[in-house]
Amino acid sequence: GSNFAKVTLINDSNSSINAITENSRLSGVVRGAHGLEVAMEMIPVDSQINNNEVVLTSGLNEVIPGGLIIGRVGAATKKENDIWQRAVIEPAANLKKLEQVF
Numbered sequence: 001g002s003n004f005a006k007v008t009l010i011n012d013s014n015s016s017i018n019a020i021t022e023n024s025r026l027s028g029v030v031r032g033a034h035g036l037e038v039a040m041e042m043i044p045v046d047s048q049i050n051n052n053e054v055v056l057t058s059g060l061n062e063v064i065p066g067g068l069i070i071g072r073v074g075a076a077t078k079k080e081n082d083i084w085q086r087a088v089i090e091p092a093a094n095l096k097k098l099e100q101v102f
Contacts, residue, residue: 010070011038011095015031018060018071021053030070031090038071038089045085049076055089 008015019030019040020069043049053073059066074088098099 001070007101009035009095009098010091011035017064018058019055020058021049021055021073024048024050026086026087028056038091040073040087040089041084043076043085043087045078045083046087047085049073049085053077 002062002091010017010030013032013034015030015032017030018027020027026047026049028040028045029043030038030040032038039057040049040074049075055070055073057064057068057070059068069092071089073089074090076085076087
C-alpha cells in the first residue's frame with residue numbers, strides 16, 4: 001500500500017504553532033485564518049515587532065521542532081485596551097503552489 005500523512009498547512013484555521021521572531025526574540029502563536037491569512041498573535045502589546053523580521057518555530061510544541069522558518073513579519077496591529085498585538089505573516093513557502101512536503 002501507499003504511505004501517506006495528513007498535513008495541516010499554516011494558513012488552515014486549525015493550525016496553531018508556537019513561534020518566535022529571530023532577532024527580537026518575541027514569542028507568540030502563529031495561526032491560520034480560513035486559508036486566507038497567516039498571523040502571529042499573542043505578542044505583548046508593549047513589544048516592538050519589526051517588519052520583515054523572520055519568524056521561526058519556537059520548539060515549545062512536542063511535534064514541531066524549533067528553528068523552522070515560518071515566514072516574515074508584515075503589518076502589526078494593536079487594538080485599544082488590548083494586552084496583545086497581532087502581526088500578519090508572509091509565509092516562506094508559496095502555499096497556493098505547494099505540491100510536496102518533506
